[in-house]
Amino acid sequence: MLQGWVIVLVSFSYLGLLFAIAHYGDRRADAGRSVIDNPTIYALSLAVYCTTWTFYGSVGRAAATGIGFLPIYLGPTLMVALWWFVMRKIIRISKTNRITSIADFVASRYGKSQLLGGLVTIIAVIGIIPYISLQLKAVSGSFSILLHYPDIVMPDATGAQPLFQDTALYIAIILAAFTILFGTRHLDATERHEGMVAAIAFESLVKLVAFFAVGLFVTFGIYNGFGDIFSRAREIPELLTLMTVSENGIGYGSWWTLTLLSMLSIMFLPRQFQITVVENVNEEHLARAIWMLPLYLFLINIFVLPIALGGLMHFGSGTVDADTFVLTLPMAEQRQALALLVYIGGLSAATGMVIVETIALSTMICNDLVMPVLLRQKWLRLTESADLSGLLLSIRRWAIAAILMLGYLYFRLAGEAYALVAIGLISFAAVAQFAPAIFGGIYWKQGTRNGAIAGLAAGFVVWIYTRCCCPRSRSRAGCPGTSSPTACSASHRCARSACSA
């Protein structure tokens, strides 16, 4: 059943279905009967926060650090409680000022500073590249594993692929083409994409159902419930440490750091800002999202530790990458349909993230980086021409293609050897730099443009330093000059490979 052509056919059918939903959503919007004018759909679309990091990576993280995967979801739960005031204010400001992206928002809070907008754009693009590469890694990994069914072969074991036989390259190209079709069909002055939001809400359902299905299967199909899995795992000394917070696994220090990073990421990742603020139809929808988004995160996390422990007991340590347990456990039990469902769930997690993130980034690149520069070139006479929409659309299309190719490049150079969550945390640390400038911009009347630029630039320099240049020997003691030990150690692992590559 799981031949290569079946997997490819199912993948394209799924993408086609998404496209159909988006098309329907756009048509309804044009007819004035919006499908996304609904608080539940709004809450579901916010779950674009859950990417393949959540879908595959959490189990890998749980297999290494036990409960240490959880702060990434507890942080947002805490943060959304403050949204009643904070996010409502951001949405109101954005609607009044016709804000189109997070870069635009920061710039407008400090006197429409183009320099600030450009800086935020650059930080966002460079910061998000690892996150995109993580999606490519997860999808190409799951595809290659599924292809080898009934054998369970890790992608690393098949050796480095030559460029034109590398699945990740084709996935990057297909996703770029798909996002361009999806997000840049027409130009909307408010930068809203109703059809896309409808498709993203659907994707959130797909990934939740797929993860829940595999969770139920492992917990109640392979084992006899939660108690059974934990009791068996408790008899194995190495697994016992996964059930507590300890210095071997995750300490209280990194617990709090991860919570804080995720609190900021749920607001300031470009795709979260896009969905929460720019695509918001009615600010009243926010109320229900405040409790529904945490509920979604809760549901998608219940089975993470059982799957991780189940996988570790089933495969032993070291043979199968824990980041793939979600897929390899059903495969090991010969559940082909379930394995295919899981693969589609992973695909939905990846496509949702890539679509919204690259659309948000391409809007920023176009409006806050390229256009301000082009408009200053007097010889182009752009200010005189009446219709710039063709130019704007082509800038965005090229930007989307470039972002995905950079993501692929990162995957080739640095991504292959590292766990999914370690890659994603680098991006979380990058967007956390926006927090002081944004909170200051909302609540601090005397904050100045120069202060915001200095803060962002300094944070970005530290981020680059801890990511690329921080000597390895210091990693145990923590990097000087950064407040974030987790981001630091996560970056180290990547930095090593980036240097050796």
Added chain:
Amino acid sequence: MDRSSITGQRLVAVFLLGCVLLNYPILFLFNKAEGLLGIPSLYLYLFGAWAFLIALMAWLIERNGD
């Protein structure tokens, strides 16, 4: 409007409560591998506290909407 502001303030209280419940030192009290029905107490506690916070937010918000 007034009602809405009170809901917001109550949600801030939920945030503060959550910061305490989901962190050291409360977490430390449940940091044992043993637990109820075979499920480790840390896991049980974290998911229990999390569900409680969500339920509290849902109750505060949906009550406001009536």
